Amino acid sequence: MLEINCPWCGPRPEAEFRCGGEIPIIRPTPDCTDREWAAYLHERTNPKGMHRERWLHVLGCGMWIAAIRSTINHHITRTGPLAAPHDEASS
Amino acid sequence: MTSLRLDAGGSMIDRARPLQFRWGRTRLAGLAGDTLASALMANGESVFARSFKYHRPRGLLAAGLEEPNAIVQWQEGRLTSPNLKATTLELHDGLIAAPVNAWPSPQFDLLAANGWIKRFIPAAFYYKTFIWPHWHLFEPAIRRAAGLGLAPVHPDPDSYAQHVDQVDCLVVGAGLAGLQEAASLARQGKKVILAESDPWPGGAIFGPAHDTERAQANRLAAELSACPNVRVLLRTTVLALQDDGLVTMLERLTDHLPVAQRQGPRHRLWKLRARDLVLATGAHERPLVFDGNDRPGVMLASAAGQLLERQAVSPGRRLVLAANNDRAWDAALALAMAGLGVAGIMDARTAADPARVAVATVLGIRMEFETVPWRARGSRHITAVETARIIAGGAARPTGTAIACDTLLMSGGYSPVVHLHGQAGGQLVWHDGVQAFLPVPGALPCRMVGAAAGDGLGHVRPVWHISADPRRPSAKAFVDFQNDVTAADVALARSESFRAVEHLKRYTTLGMATDQGKTSNINGLAIMGGLAGLSPDTVGTTRFRPPYEPAPIGAFAGHRVGQLLRPVRRLPAHAAHASLGARFEEYGLWERPSCYPKAGETEADAVFREAAAVRAGVGLFDASPLGKIEVKGPDAANFLDRIYVGRVSTLRPGGCRYGLILNEHGIILDDGIVARIADDHFLVGTTSSNARIVHQHLEEWLQCEWPQLLVAIADVTQQWAVMNVAGPNARRLLEGLACDIDLDGAAFAHLGHREGHVEGVPCRMQRVSYTGELSFELAVPSRFALALHARLLACGADLGIVPFGIEAMMVLRTEKGFLHLGSDTDGTTFPDDVGFGAPVRLRKDDFIGRRSCLMPEAMRPDRRQLVGLQSVDGTLLPIGGHVLGKGQDRQSQGWVTSSVNSPALGRAVALAMVCAGRSRHGEEVVVWNRGGTQRARIVSPVAFDPKGERMHG
């Protein structure tokens, strides 16, 4: 069980969290093509190594937070408040 | 009978406190401070078990949890634990235990015939012989013959606690190294937990330095127990070291007490994180691999040393030591100093530690170097050991001499206990001096000290197996005692190309079961390496996986058993329903009335009567579990426009509306009523099971996608109880209440939302209808639920009010063709499939899931669509029954989703999802269920009151 440092609550056990997958995922405008929409829904980078993702502190403060986790050993090197997706993409 | 208890010594036993216990059918006595193993030895027992595969008689090998042979079942009444080790089972008064895998007793075992035909049962025999497709024919007999203890038949009567904590330092192991480390950390003022598997601190202390080391251990233990910042946990085994330094450990709280004295939980499972983690886990001694090394009377030197020091028990009266290192000598010297006969020491090396040699000389012990045991003589117990010399190339040449003895102590070197380090992903490196894998420091949040780090293990001469030809290991020399794997089995695996250690393990079963190869793994992989000309570090180890030691499943379940596994939520008015004779069932984690049967009524009768009463007069339904989520803020309307299929911002305060919530894939997530309380204040109603899911859905989109919107969300589901008054007389009933809300149909029309007071209590009232009748939902703070319920029943008495349950509600809504999420929909249902295509098409602005509804998959013309089904003969259609065409095409075209007997229509009605169903009204189909068929006609889903006039009342 990982220990996740919630920026609002401090280090808490993984069991209090729910992983929400990769960030940032940019939501296309409704006039996008079917292909673009399908990619937004289903395609993820799935890297070997550092992975930016969001976690919900569901049994804690109820906030979504950002984390950087290695998919090799699950070690979370950094957590912080979640930025808006476009800010996240440009950061 | 060779083993005995000495008249003096034994640092752990209390000779004034004798304890009675039972071993199988035999009544025996031991002392406080005994383990089952030491007590049996004190009683002269030398055969503890029969081996797993060949049912060979086996004695004690080790003194701790690495013991592979003495596996026992403890059982007192309904309390039982299989596969305990006699070496770690503390004796208590009245203890009852029996050997596993021996029938009828370890002394006389009928299955020992397996040993006579041993040459027919080599490694992987079962894999090769009893193969598919006939395995099922052999399996029962094999399972009876093999296997360890018996799984309990009854639920575990014990309770188990769990504890989550953090601490500055955790020291694992209270041997001398661990005690010293804990004391030094404690003196720095750190908060320390010291965890020790044994019931005593000190670890393995025996030999010439015993007195000073024991005194030092006692002094440190006393110092630590007096420190307020130190917690010493005895009988506590660390099972796992996992992600981010998470330690799981099992504290055995009551196992050592007589059953009658036990109170509270049996075990406590710790989940602990420590900033500083020190592993002082010691080392396990390895057996020597020679013919007959599994005979009762052959045991590890350290085991004899510990039994002597702790319980003053000696395994025999005439002992021989065979070793390849200095440390093992201490056991033989300790036994000799205690007055027992040591008939000789043989050492594979050319010389030994001069100090120990000097002591042995003084004690008059015969010593032979470059000598190893060739063969243990004797069957039920050893009588002598034949010796051999190691010659060039590692071959052994028997000397032709034998030393008479009743006990052979052996030591093939030591394996540091690196399991936790390995579990956490730590690296190991082979050390040629101590002939063992040592932990590589760094990278992990833990450090290892003492024997676990290889300290004090001296210089070991490797003798991995003893045979005349090193390329042909013996089939009588055992490597893994628990699984009956011999040196020849390792060679067989290699010759059949199972050379990787993980393959070796699975093919031969080496290192499996309860001890996970604690005494056998290194010998096995070194023999494999020797045959291949590889050093042990090239061969590598199998993966270290938790748990280090087996633990009862109950410890992991903790309090989450029985009712607490999944707590049931009760309605605030539960007591009122119970007194009305409600039958309760679980619906989406809530215990709710399914119906209220009267005396002599079947459940179906009751449901039918209740549904009819609502249509004819008035009924009362407890709708409290409906989800209620407040959404408030300047951007609330804008936010909800993005959530619902239909626009919410066009709603006027005081109004409410039915809406669908989709996920981004366009699939229906929930449906319900959204009410506008004020310009910036909404109440989102959800289905009873989805309150939490919808709340999380709203929060996720607000926080992650539109954090700029000024909106606050709160789930108030359990703050409000909801009573639904439905039926043509609903308004007349409410007019009998003290109420400051104008109930007149013109002032408060269908789909209105009002806030006011009923009987002086704050009330949110909605004109919404899931029954199709005139209907009011009254929400009051939950604490007033019982009062409101009673008041409504009293006011409705003259009108013949009938309380109705979920099943009658399902009848009424099915008659009306109203959706029930999860019954009529599933994880593939788009809005258009259930008749809500128009609201999607009408919206030109974006909302969650809209774009997915425009994908080709969502617009296939042959998608399954919600329809009504009417059986031709008027009988009930089976829910889940498949809809087939009338012709020869037997392909399923959909299925029945809801089906009830309708009192209002006097026949059965059903809803179904059928391919292109909306364009097929009037078509006759066949409903197939479990081989039977019924004819049915596709009709409109709205079977009753198709114009929807009744709910306007």
Ligand SMILES: [Zn+2]
């Ligand atoms: Zn938090």
